[in-house]
Amino acid sequence: MDEKQRIEQLRQELHEHNYRYYVLNQPVIGDQEFDLMMHELQDLEARHPEMADPNSPTQRVGSDLQTGFRQVAHRYPMLSLANTYNEQDVRDWYESVRKGLAGEDFEVCCEMKYDGLSISLTYVDGHLMQAVTRGDGVQGDDVTQNVKTIRTIPLILPGKGYPREFEIRGEILMPWASFERLNAEREAAEEPLFANPRNAASGTLKSLDSRIVAQRSLDAYLYYLLGEELPADGHFENLEAARNWGFKISEGMRKVKTVEEIIDFINYWDTERKNLPVATDGIVLKVNSLRQQRSLGYTAKSPRWAIAYKFKAERECTRLLEVTYQVGRTGAVTPVANMEPVQLAGTVVKRATLNNEDFIRSFDLHIGDMVYVEKGGEIIPKIVGVNIDERPIISQPVQFIKRCPECGTPLVRYEGEAAWYCPNDAGCPPQIKGRIEHFIARKAMNIDSLGPETVNEYYQRRIIHNIADLYDIEVQQINGDGSRTKSAQRIVNGIQKSKEVPFERVVFALGIRFVGETSARLLARHFKSMDALMNAGLEELQEVEGIGEVMAKSIISYFHDPENQTIIERLRGYGLQMALSEEQTMPASDKLAGQSIVISGVFAHHSRDEYKLIIEQNGGKNVGSISGKTSFILAGENMGPSKLEKAQMLGVRIVSEDEFLEMLA
Structure with a gap:
């Protein structure tokens, strides 16, 4: 057997062993033997680059060469389900x-509602071709390279009889065991903890380094099959077929005919779900027949043939030991309850947010109190009550701190705000790192080659202390032992490319307290340059739509700070956009003057943000929701069904992308 034949043989055997180990849970070889085969294949593939295959088992180890995610339109929109919380609603x-089926007999498929990140997988000729997140339901992120590292998702189907092309949907999850191990590692490294398995799974899958994804042991359950040539009319039967093709399908599915059987299924899993290895938050009920599903159709937001029953939040009672405090990017100080560990909805809970000082006072919390804890939406722990009868005789009420727990600065509380703030935004470490993380975010400077973990590392190594320091970073500083040259170069290139980001996003990226994305755009369009914005007075700022006194004072305070002035001058020197471009300041026309326009869908010629700018340059106004005052809807592909229905109901005109561009020509 020559080396090329051996490559094909190893690939086939490793795919089979992956399926047996991760899906069937029936391994036939040991880990060492598997690793030896994998190393042999890696060596052979390195010697024969002409044999490269994107679905080779070696691709599951991940790579650091991701360059960002492209947006992909869904062939079939990924709609959300209507929720219900009680038996009568079911x-x-x-x-x-x-009634919708006019009395025709029907079956219902009952399945677990897994709490993860929705994913759509496309297979052609039994090979995984694309993996796309739900996104906004119309389009999502192409995360194919990351999904290939998840071993329960087959790269090449081991079974037979599947259609030439089909789509299968499911949830990407982080099992409880993986989640607890990951948070233990992060706690030991003094890194921020993930709030819950869903956030951890989502953050992991969106990582630009697929090696991180490979290390975190994500799992996947598939629950819906779509395509032109499905094997059966029954949803349940299609999933059983998919199980035989090599997919991981829940063992908890059941097909029933009566509402009593549905209630029995719900009651059984309300208890039994606590023994599952992954997070669940309810039950999904679907009419089994695809023909009947089509007959029932959809409402504006969800299918009529399916519904989600959400489990009631679990509640436990435990003792409050102490209250600690966390400082966020904006300086807001959040109190955290530290409690005796208690088992709740699949995890051990030791901490819960207390929101703010008013929340603490509303419960008259004392140290040593027995408190009732729930998981909001089965995920975020929160205190919902106090057992006053169990209060210790000698106990002290919780007193909100007066100084920042990170830097010692006296806290302030702004008018109309529930939170206390640390005003030392230039010297408080969590605020400094938080502002850098905000600065690099997608909607700000879009430096997607960096992430929170990298920011924390560079801060600890004293490479960066503020946002301007990013532009001094050189490859040799961050290349470590020399093994990550490509990664380091990509980071530097991403930072340099951010200099092209338009002025309004630079304003947003500064992270001025209370100034959000919309406010930043309004300020940029009104003042047109950083110098004009920096020199604006209180009254002039309040002339801008949506800018109130509190925000205006915050803007003035930010620009009067000498350190912030120095940072802005450095950013100016590095070449960031400090004014609207000539094209942006010149009105193109008044053809849309007085018109309110809603944008919906996916576009071919320009992005949504570019169309918003075009509308404003031609005298129009962008609005987010449809009303009787809406002039027209600029509609791309896959316009949201709820917006389409509302537009038809109100008689609002729908304008296609080409019609719109012709209108302005």
């Missing part, structure tokens, strides 16, 4: 289905 839904 009975009402069942009755509405019966």
Whole structure:
């Protein structure tokens, strides 16, 4: 057997062993033997680059060569389900289905509602071709390279009988065991903890380094099959077929005919779900027949043939030991309850947010109190009550701190705000790192080659202390032992490319307290340059739509700070955009004067942000929701079904992308 034949043989055997180990849980070889085969394949592929295959088992180890995610339109929109929280709503839904089918017999497929990140997988000729996140339901991020590292998702189907092309949807999850191990590692490294498995899974899958994804042991359950040539009319039967093709399908599915059987299924899993290895937050009910699903159709937001039953939040009682405080990017100080560990919805809970001082006072919290804890939406722990009868005789009420726990600066509370703030934004470490993380974010400077972990590392190594320091970074500073030259170069290139980001996003990226994305755009369009904005007075700032006194004072305070002035001058020297471009300041026309326009869908010629700018340059106004005052909707591909229905109901005109551009020509 020559080396090329051996490559093909190893690939086939490793795919089979992956499927047996991760999906069937029936391994036939040991880890060492598997690793030896994988190393052999890696060596052979390195010697034969002409044999490269994107679905080779070696691709599951991940790479650091991701360059960002491109947006992909869904072939079939990924709609959300209507939620219900009680038995009567389930009975009402069942009755509405019966009436919708005019009394025709129907079956319901009952399945677990997994709490993860929705994913759509496309297969052609049994090979994984694309993996796309739900996004906004119309389009999502192409995360194919990251998904290839998840071992329960087959790269090449081991089974037979599948259609030439189909789509299968499911949830990417982080099992409880992986989640607890990851947070233990982060706690030991003094890194911020993930709030819950869903956030951890989402953050992991969106990592630009697929090696991180490979290390974090994500899992996947698939629950819906779409395509032109499906094997059966039954949803349940299609998933059973997909199980035989090599996909991980829940063992908890059940097909029933009566509403009583549905209630029995819900009651069983309300208890049994606590023994599952992954997070669940409810039950999904679907009419089984695809023909009947089509007959029932959709409302503006969700299918009529499916509904999600959400489990009630679990509640436990435990003792409050102490209250500690965390400082966020804006300086807001959040109190955190530290409690005796208690098992709650699959994890051990030791901490819960207390929101702010008013929240603490509303419960009259004392140290040593027995407190009731729930998980909001089965995820975020929160205190919902106090057992006053169990309060220790000698106990002290919780007193909100007066100074910042990180830098010792006296805290302030702004008029109309519930939170206390640390005003030392230039010297308080969490605020400094938080502002840098905000600066590099997608909607700000879009330096997607960096992330929070990298920012924290560079801060600890004293490479960066503020946002301007980013532009002094050189490859040799961050290349470590020399093994990450490409990664380091990509980071430097990403920082340099951010100099092209338009002025309004530079204003947003500064992280001025209370100034959001919309406010930053309004300020940039009104003042047109950083110098004009920096020199604006209180009254002049309040002339801008949506800028109140509190925000105006915050803007003045930011620009009067000498350190901030120095940072802005450095950014100016590095070449960042400090004014609207000539093209942006010159009105193109008044053809849209007085018109309110809603943008919806995916566009071919320009991005949504570019169309917003075009509308404003031609005298129009961008609005987010449809009303009787809407002049027209600029509609791209896959316009949201709810907006389409509302537009038709109100008689609002729908204008295509080409019609719109012709209108302005």
